[in-house]
Amino acid sequence: MFLAMRELWFARSRFGLMGGVIALIAVLMVLLSGLSSGLVEDGVSGLKQLPVDGFAFEEETEIGSSFSRSRVDEEQLQEWRDQPEVAEAALFGNLLVNARSDNDVPIDLALFGVEEGSFLEPAVHEGEGLGRQDGLVVSQSAVEAGIAVGDVLTVDRLGAELKVVGALENQHTYGHVDVAYLPLKTWQEIYAGVSTGQEADPAVYTEATAVALLAEPGEEIDHSAGDSAAGTMSLPLEGTFAASPGYSAETSTLDLIKAFLYAISALVVGAFFTVWTIQRKHELAVLRAMGASTGYLVRDGLGQALVILVVSCAIGLGVGMGTGSLITGSGVPFLLEGAAVATAVVLLIVLGLLGAMAAIIRVSSIDPLTALGGQR
């Protein structure tokens, strides 16, 4: 690193330009990572926080529309309950509705219908839990949006009136919409489009969107066995995230942008070190004539690349985290997750090193003979 560090200082403006590009890419990576985590959180945080290992949907449901199209009944629930590795199984209803509070606050809700007393019932942070038939327990994010405990929400078109009895501690969202828990029976009525006060067809009260599954501690759900017994299509919890509206489109778009940024940063570093190595070809030939080993020159070059990458990424990380903390809480779905940000930065450094490696490996083909002037 003797030569590498002195070259970094000597050619600081050139290295600075390249480092600036890497730093900006790192800023962008941090922001994208935050946006990506934020969108995921906005899309599926309601699902993530369920004490569930998997869901069983109606057979032949497409994953993308499983929560909106699937319909299961109590027989299928019973089959799943009989599976030996399944500790708990319960009907779960999921329905997106538009509603309006009595203060005239419009709000979109993901209604999660769960049976009172089942393992799906949420822990309430404020107010009361599920109890009364028209009682709603809403996500903290709905409270932030202007819904308070005690408000009465009217579901558009149906006219069903629901009273907010409690609020959850954290953000629970599904498909960028606030989650509201309600008793399964009420959910079934809303799902069937039954007006308030009317008694519905008994068949209505046997159906829900999916069977929520919880495995015995230390065991995994045997999806194929359960599916063939119950005639369902079951997925582990993570597999159901793709069913959240827009989830796949958002994550794949952001992942594509990230993949391009990784490739760009590797190419920028590779291109820089290619030009740098070619520029120093004569100096490298002189060093080789004086007996420098290929290993020494490669180590020196990679060390140089590592220093510039780590410094640039650290600056980019700092700026990105600073900008990110300004964005957080501004309404944009943004969440800085340590692990995701660290992965992005480490990947930038590793790919940058690979780019540099591809360029620096050229030193092995530099002929020390070219150090002699006059060329034979």
Place this chain on the structure above:
Amino acid sequence: MTITAASNTEPIHEGDRGLLLEGVTLRLGDGDTTVTALDEVSIAVRPGELVAVVGPSGAGKSSLLAVAGALTVPDSGTVRADGRDITGLSKRARARFRREHIGFVFQSGNLLGALTATDQLRMMTHLGRGGTQQDVQRLLEEVGMGDKANRRPHQLSGGERQRVGIARALMGRPAVLLVDEPTAALDRARSHEIVRLLAQETKRSDVATMMVTHDHDVLEYCDRTVRMTDGRLSE
């Protein structure tokens, strides 16, 4: 084995320090376009001796340096430097040999642009050529660069760069010093200074120095001059 190379008066013995080339032939190119760059060349340079190799362009002077400096492997003949046969060595072993036994002085110095004069010499220690911080100071003083030790190449004149190049080549006490057209980029007065310095350092360091040059003006400082024509060597 005792041989007398290039009608040298004193014989050189196997195992001696210094440089010895025996019947070295080097062909360049391939197939039909082969050129014999070195044709049965034999030469001996003893420690403390400065030998000049003169001749027209394309006569094979640089090939001679390349073979003597273990940069190129000859097609036949043997090359001994510092008492060791270097003809059979692998690429890696030749790099190591250059590091440990051979010093190069290039045209116009060929210093590393990012390094000060001091660091040019310290770099040699980092490459594994040996030498201490005391050697760095001593050598820079010897070549008259003690007061410009912290300057980078772009802050030095051509002659000063060449002085640093000479000091650099002597780091780690090489047995053989190979000098490639040291005065190519210098004016007359500077050329005399540099070759005089090379002659001094050759004596002081007891190194076997072979210098390739076009410059007939500076031959007065050399112990011996050999002429290269079409790959052959003559006194």
